Amino acid sequence: MLVLENLNAHYGKSHVLHGVSVEVRAGEVVGLLGRNGVGKTTTLKAIMGLVRRTGGRITFEGRDLTGVPTHGLAALGIAWVPEERRIFRLLTVLENLRTGLDRPGLDERKRQELLEKVYRHFPVLRERRNQAGGTLSGGEQQMLAIARAMMLEPKIILLDEPTEGLMPRMVSQIREIVHALHRDGVAILLVEQNVPLTLEAAERLYIMEKGVVRHHASAAALRADQRVIHEYLGV
Numbered sequence: 184m185l186v187l188e189n190l191n192a193h194y195g196k197s198h199v200l201h202g203v204s205v206e207v208r209a210g211e212v213v214g215l216l217g218r219n220g221v222g223k224t225t226t227l228k229a230i231m232g233l234v235r236r237t238g239g240r241i242t243f244e245g246r247d248l249t250g251v252p253t254h255g256l257a258a259l260g261i262a263w264v265p266e267e268r269r270i271f272r273l274l275t276v277l278e279n280l281r282t283g284l285d286r287p288g289l290d291e292r293k294r295q296e297l298l299e300k301v302y303r304h305f306p307v308l309r310e311r312r313n314q315a316g317g318t319l320s321g322g323e324q325q326m327l328a329i330a331r332a333m334m335l336e337p338k339i340i341l342l343d344e345p346t347e348g349l350m351p352r353m354v355s356q357i358r359e360i361v362h363a364l365h366r367d368g369v370a371i372l373l374v375e376q377n378v379p380l381t382l383e384a385a386e387r388l389y390i391m392e393k394g395v396v397r398h399h400a401s402a403a404a405l406r407a408d409q410r411v412i413h414e415y416l417g418v
């Protein structure tokens with residue numbers, strides 16, 4: 184569904200991605216692992232058209248994404264939850280969620296249905312719906328960021344280190360939501376540093392090093408033989 188072929192990207196003169204090839208099939212959870220600074224976030228930003236792509240190709244459902252503006256990607260079914268979450272701190276939880284509902288072709292009944300669905304997944308967001316986003320804990324803000332992405336009814340969600348800095352209880356909730364999205368048939372490209380969670384949640388994994396994919400394997404193969412994980416991630 185989403186295919187990155189030999190992707191190159193630059194920040195100014197600095198060449199950061201040196202030919203990244205990654206594929207996510209419909210409904211699949213794919214992990215993207217790698218140490219700090221190897222280019223995981225840049226890969227997601229390249230998909231979103233937020234860094235300068237200097238080579239290679241990105242297609243989504245067979246369509247070349249070159250020239251599709253960032254704001255046009257949601258309509259195609261691509262949602263991005265960035266590392267720094269970027270919720271609206273001064274808007275309430277409900278207002279944050281409604282930003283994802285503000286699109287044509289969605290009547291009020293459908294909007295309510297979508298809201299109810301995320302409230303079922305994240306009861307804490309219902310409790311706090313009238314509270315400013317900025318007053319939520321880090322874990323709750325992460326849930327809000329994911330919930331807002333879900334409002335777009337995406338075919339794929341690009342999740343950038345959703346469990347970073349979260350307490351174990353919150354990590355479990357994020358794990359649950361990844362499973363729930365998977366059950367709903369939503370594909371996920373999961374960037375993580377949490378190796379056990381990614382090995383458990385993803386079906387296939389890519390391991391990056393210095394702007395390239397060094398290894399690609401099924402999660403089952405990596406669970407059975409973790410030498411590659413030790414080699415590239417040092418854990």
Ligand SMILES: Nc1ncnc2c1ncn2[C@@H]1O[C@H](COP(=O)(O)OP(=O)(O)OP(=O)(O)O)[C@@H](O)[C@H]1O
Binds near residue numbers: 217222
């Ligand atoms: N805006 C920028 N301008 C210049 N260089 C950047 C910029 N953002 C990232 N880089 C550089 O690009 C490389 C890849 O960064 P990237 O953020 O993609 O890494 P990452 O794998 O997501 O790391 P982390 O695990 O720390 O989030 C790093 O060397 C980083 O310093």
Ligand SMILES: [Mg+2]
Binds near residue numbers: 223
């Ligand atoms: Mg990153």
